[in-house]
Amino acid sequence: MDRLKILKLTSLLFCLAVVMSVLIVAVNAKSEVEPLVWHDYEYFDRYLPPGYCLNFTRKPYAVSVHIDTLSPSGYKVDVTIYVSSKLKWSGQLGAGESSPTITCNDQYTEVHIGNPNGNPEVHITGYIDWVMH
Amino acid sequence: MMLYNMSRRSIIRFLAVLVIIGWGLSGLLYIKVTSLRNKLHTYEIEKRQLQEAISELKKRRLENVTIRIGVTAASDYDYNRMKRFFEEIIEKDVNEYCAKLGYDIVFKFIIKNNKERAGIAIQNLQAFKEMGINIIIGHPWSSHNYVSMTYVNENNMLLFSPSSSSSQLARPGDNLLRMSPDDMAQASIIAEMLRSWGIKAIIIFHTPSDYGIGLYNALEDEFTKRGGVILKRILLREPWGPNITSYLDEAEVAAREAVARYGSEHVAVQLIGGSEFVRIVKQARNYPILFSLYWFGSHYAAKNKAFIEECPEESSHLKIFSPLPAPTESPLYSSLNERYYTLFSEQLDFDMACTYDVAWIIVRSILEAQTTDIDQLLEVIPAVASMTFGASGWCKLNEAGDRYSANYEIWGYGYVDGEVKYIKYGLYDSMTDEVSWYTETLGFTPPGSGN
Numbered sequence: 001m002d003r004l005k006i007l008k009l010t011s012l013l014f015c016l017a018v019v020m021s022v023l024i025v026a027v028n029a030k031s032e033v034e035p036l037v038w039h040d041y042e043y044f045d046r047y048l049p050p051g052y053c054l055n056f057t058r059k060p061y062a063v064s065v066h067i068d069t070l071s072p073s074g075y076k077v078d079v080t081i082y083v084s085s086k087l088k089w090s091g092q093l094g095a096g097e098s099s100p101t102i103t104c105n106d107q108y109t110e111v112h113i114g115n116p117n118g119n120p121e122v123h124i125t126g127y128i129d130w131v132m133h
Numbered sequence: 134m135m136l137y138n139m140s141r142r143s144i145i146r147f148l149a150v151l152v153i154i155g156w157g158l159s160g161l162l163y164i165k166v167t168s169l170r171n172k173l174h175t176y177e178i179e180k181r182q183l184q185e186a187i188s189e190l191k192k193r194r195l196e197n198v199t200i201r202i203g204v205t206a207a208s209d210y211d212y213n214r215m216k217r218f219f220e221e222i223i224e225k226d227v228n229e230y231c232a233k234l235g236y237d238i239v240f241k242f243i244i245k246n247n248k249e250r251a252g253i254a255i256q257n258l259q260a261f262k263e264m265g266i267n268i269i270i271g272h273p274w275s276s277h278n279y280v281s282m283t284y285v286n287e288n289n290m291l292l293f294s295p296s297s298s299s300s301q302l303a304r305p306g307d308n309l310l311r312m313s314p315d316d317m318a319q320a321s322i323i324a325e326m327l328r329s330w331g332i333k334a335i336i337i338f339h340t341p342s343d344y345g346i347g348l349y350n351a352l353e354d355e356f357t358k359r360g361g362v363i364l365k366r367i368l369l370r371e372p373w374g375p376n377i378t379s380y381l382d383e384a385e386v387a388a389r390e391a392v393a394r395y396g397s398e399h400v401a402v403q404l405i406g407g408s409e410f411v412r413i414v415k416q417a418r419n420y421p422i423l424f425s426l427y428w429f430g431s432h433y434a435a436k437n438k439a440f441i442e443e444c445p446e447e448s449s450h451l452k453i454f455s456p457l458p459a460p461t462e463s464p465l466y467s468s469l470n471e472r473y474y475t476l477f478s479e480q481l482d483f484d485m486a487c488t489y490d491v492a493w494i495i496v497r498s499i500l501e502a503q504t505t506d507i508d509q510l511l512e513v514i515p516a517v518a519s520m521t522f523g524a525s526g527w528c529k530l531n532e533a534g535d536r537y538s539a540n541y542e543i544w545g546y547g548y549v550d551g552e553v554k555y556i557k558y559g560l561y562d563s564m565t566d567e568v569s570w571y572t573e574t575l576g577f578t579p580p581g582s583g584n
Contacts, residue, residue, distance in 0.1 A: 080251055082284075090250075091252060114277075121407060121409050121433075
């Protein structure tokens with residue numbers, strides 16, 4: 001092989017090594033930021049008279065609540081998320097609305113969905129997005 | 134002289150004996166002193182322990198203290214009336230009572246507004262906790278109590294609600310007590326209401342909620358115990374619109390058979406629920422047999438403005454007799470009602486009468502137990518409540534910490550001066566377990582009345 005070919009081959013190998021290194025670093029970085037998780041969707045379809053509540057518990061990595069439909073229309077329900085007996089989030093959600101995703105770090109988590117006494121009986125559908133790992 | 138005559142040897146012997154005796158005596162004396170010192174030390178320890186116990190007991194006896202009790206209101210309207218009620222009636226009554234009995238204790242009630250939101254209800258509890266207040270009169274709404282229980286149990290606080298009634302919260306052993314009977318208690322009242330009217334067979338409409346199914350099951354048990362028959366059970370599911378006709382068709386067929394068998398005066402329609410039945414009531418006029426019967430309801434159908442606003446004529450025609458907890462008439466209720474009316478220009482209702490009673494039961498329990506310790510109060514309150522006949526009636530609690538029984542007024546709809554209004558048609562008396570119908574208001578005597 002002449003000197004030029006050796007030089008080209010060395011350059012090519014060098015470039016390949018650089019690309020491989022970048023890929024390895026990128027894959028490692030990604031796995032550090034996003035742990036391996038899966039979503040367990042717990043669906044609900046219930047009738048709640050005024051003052052009545054739904055209750056869900058697990059030990060997830062994170063959780064969020066999604067309300068798909070709520071009838072009669074225009075009403076909202078109280079959603080409360082406790083992590084390890086500490087109140088993490090509470091708010092009112094209507095049809096098509098979601099809570100923020102709350103990080104629970106595998107601690108005992110309670111989700112309450114309550115129909116306030118001022119409402120009529122409501123029919124509610126939606127799901128709890130339990131993020132597990 | 135004797136010593137002078139003794140020989141030196143004898144003297145030495147004598148002195149030696151004296152020394153030995155002296156040594157022995159001083160030894161005995163030392164032992165005695167040490168024993169006395171030990172006894173004294175023991176007595177000192179006992180004295181110190183007794184002094185500590187006395188000081189602990191003195192500390193436990195509430196003297197020269199201001200006890201703060203939290204109160205939560207459900208909404209702005211509730212907050213305004215609750216604030217005046219506590220400031221101008223309850224706090225004055227309670228502190229006058231303490232002064233009369235010579236207690237050096239002052240009770241102060243701090244009122245906060247939940248503003249109809251569960252999140253604010255929990256924030257209010259957190260604020261009370263930070264203020265060192267662990268005893269709360271509230272929350273008025275079941276939904277607020279439900280979401281608060283994790284915080285309340287975790288922080289060893291006490292909630293005593295005057296008006297929450299959800300059957301989901303009828304749980305023994307938690308830190309929630311309630312002065313209102315739980316929703317399922319009305320099964321026997323509805324069954325008695327139907328029996329006393331002379332109803333032998335019913336067609337029931339209910340929703341698939343825990344409340345609807347739970348009350349249906351309890352009513353089935355109570356009504357059949359009284360010899361009644363459930364002819365048809367119709368479960369209402371969404372979507373309401375397309376389903377209503379088929380529900381009513383089904384009910385009309387059942388009603389036709391029932392009327393032929395029992396006679397129309399002995400057949401009724403029973404609703405378990407509230408405003409979700411407005412559409413059913415509105416369309417009932419197209420079903421002649423159903424529309425010729427009397428209808429009955431559960432507490433959500435009593436004094437429900439949706440029936441007056443959306444189907445006044447039909448509601449007035451069907452009446453929809455429904456029970457609602459009510460205070461027991463007594464001199465205490467009458468005098469409190471007079472004072473309440475002066476303040477608010479309205480009658481003292483069951484919830485406010487219960488609020489008055491809850492405040493008194495808590496105060497008496499603290500005075501009798503001489504403590505604000507939550508665990509001890511949870512033991513004492515049921516005993517004090519069982520011996521209290523308050524403004525709302527007998528305040529005894531059941532094993533779940535909820536009101537044992539109450540009177541119920543029977544409300545329905547009817548025309549007054551050309552307008553459809555809420556009308557009181559009868560009363561269930563918890564002491565006699567009987568319903569009396571107001572025949573003058575009805576304009577006739579129900580077929581089963583007096584049986």
